[in-house]
Amino acid sequence: MKATIMPDQPPTTEPNRGEATEQTTMVQLTGVTKQYQHFQLEPVDLQLPAGMVMGLIGPNGAGKSTIMRIMMGLVNPNSGTVQVLGQTMSSNASIVKQEIGYFSDDLRLYGAESLGWHMQFVRSLYPHWDQEYAQMLLSRFGLLEQQRIKGLSHGQRVKAMLLLILARRPKLLILDEPTNGLDPVAKQEVLAELMQVMNDDDRSIIYSSHQTQDVEQISDWLTFIDRGRVIASDNRDDFLECWRRIKLRAPESWKMPPIPGLRHESQLQNFRVLTIDRFHSRVAETLVASGAEVEAIETMTLEEIFVGVVMRGREIESR
Amino acid sequence: MNANAVRILFLKDLYLSRRFLFGYLAGAMASAIMTCLPYKAASDVGFILMITVTIATGIHMIGLLMLGDGLEHTRAFVLSMPVSVLDYSVSKIAVVLCTFLIPWSLMLGLAMMGSFLLPYAKPGVVVVLPAIFCFMLSCFTIQLVSAVVTDSIGWTIVVMVAGNVGLNLFLMNFNADPSVIAAAKSETVTWPPLVLQVLAVEWLVILGAIAMAFYFQTRKRDLV
Structure with a gap:
């Protein structure tokens, strides 16, 4: 055979739905590049309107995590501008992060301390911390405040991290492969909670994964990335x-x-x-x-x- | 800089290091008490223990609080919250210095007090002790800079080993100097010019190293 x-036309990387342009832009990347020794993120232009869930799909090493770290201000781009919630990330990162919940497999909690201690610690940095919601998530995820992090399974750690993120009531969620390594039940619990979160119309999510089924479930906009390049970006239903x-x-x-x-x-x-x-x-x-x-x-x-x-x-x- | 964020991060790290800090404080107390015992052998062992506790505290706290955050990936967790690189850097350097200075100052204070209060000790020793302790503090601040710049346990250990070799050479030469010997055996506190020069150089190194640690830490482009 x-x-x-x-050959094809170059991908459009900005959502073109009529209603999207009228909404507030939550994230705007313009010409963002990043050079590592063995990896180059080519100029990325992305726009995420409020209330939208964008799925970033790409193979391992495609550049998804780099893009998300740049959005979070954890990594500085070599060129380009990053605006999150209307603010320039390079100069206002600590203010903007009040409104962002970031999850990544790279993040680790303090193993020797309990989940309750972490809740207290995060709460001290977030004035909008919702203790009632945190308690509800504890029970929904089957977690206990007194559990030490090092005694938790991988799935429980992911849920603990999500609890710490969601109880801040962030306007923007940046989730880097949150369902990686989860069993099917835990994965559904996590996805169900994220869909629940989306009931708040103003909240936006950027969700990366190489597992397309997970992304398909919750995303309404999809961006494909490969080898440091955005290769396609479109409405999920259009795809x-x-x-x-x-x-x-x-x-x-x-x-x-x-x-x-x-x-x-x-x-x-x-x-x-x-x-x-x-x-x-x-x-x-x-x-x-x-x-x-x-x-x-x-x-x-x-x-x-x-x-x-x-x-x-x-x-x-x-x- | 957000002073509240710095305070929260500082207290968080102080809490995380509490068990080790109590251990080193206990070691500091025990070694200081030993130096004050009326036997030369016990006093010598106590002094060696003091040096050991000081070196161990320094390398452990740098490893735990400065390098551990990167190795354990907890740095990304902290920096994903509303904390700037400056807030993070100020709190880190402050807490590492603080956890070192608590047992360090306890040992220095008790040793100096002992030289005044113990009947067999000479008050003149008081001028020797700060020079030796400040040498260890300067070694510690250089290790701190190396940890900040390299983010590597390996390189920090290399600097620590070099510092320990330097300490031995310093003790051999400093304690053999006639003006230092005379001052240490004196019934009154007199500051020989050599001791003052040594202290001045040590404080230049300490302040310079702390400034460099801040400079390099706050200039880092990528912290994860």
Whole structure:
């Protein structure tokens, strides 16, 4: 079977929904770059309107964590500007962080101390700490205040960290792979709590993962990252609606008509599979009119779309 | 700088180091008491113990509070909260200095008090003790700078070893100087020029090292 990767237009990295532009921008990255010895984050432009959940999807080492650390002011970019909650991060980080809850696998609590001690410590730095909500989360997550952190399982530690973040009542949540290493039950508990959090319309979440199912559940905007580059960014429903796999039969001499958004084509004798990212009912009509017999038009999972986008990007890069 | 955040972080680190701090305070008390016993052997052992406790406190507190935050990934947790790099740096350097200075000053104070109160001790020893203790303090501040700059346990240990070698050389030469010997055996407190010069250099090193620690810590671009 032979396969062809189709060139494509560069990705749009700013949400283009009508309502989004009217909302407050929670995060705005403009031309942000970061150079490490073996990794380069290429200029990133991202915008997150209030009330939106953006999923950052990328393979391991793609640059998701670097982007999130830059948003948090933990890492300084080599160039570009970072605005979070309307403030420039480089000069106002400590003020802005009052309104941010940041989770990362890199963060560790003090193992010898109890969860209750951590709650007291975090509370002392956050005037908006919601003790009632913290108590509710304790019971919902099955945690005890007197438990020492080093005695907790991985899942419990993640929940403890989320408790410490959510009880601050932040306007913006930056969550770097929060469901990594969780069992299916714990993962659902965490995702359910995050969906609950989203009932507050003004709250925004940036959520990174390489597990597309998790991101698909809670995100309404998706950004794909690979090898330090933003390779696609779009509304989740648009991704799922516009991507289709079309299986067809056509003689080997068949000449394919121009198909808008054709991403990939593979062929085995007279059987062909086309992947397109701008599906419309007219596409099938065009194919039939050209002499092909359309056998199936299949929707694609987010994972398939993601893999398709990444593979295409790498193919183009290697040319 | 947010003074409240600095205070909270300072108290947090003081709390986290409490068990070790109490241990070193107990060691400091025990060694100081030993130096005051009316036997030369006990006094010598007590003095060696004092030096040991001082060195151990320094390296342990730098490792626990300064380097440990990076190694244990708790630094990212702290910095993810409304804390600036300056707040973090001021609280860290202050708490590391404080946890060192508490047992250090206790030992220095008790040893100086002993030289006045004990019947067999000469009051002149009072001029020798600050020079020796300030040498250890200057070694500690240099270790602190190396920990801040390198963020590496390995390099900090190298500096600690160099400091200990330097301390031995210092003790050998300083205690062999005739003006220092004469001052230590004197019934009255007299400050020989050499002791004053040594103290001046030591304080220059201490203040310079603390300033450098602040300078390098606050200039770091990426803290995680």
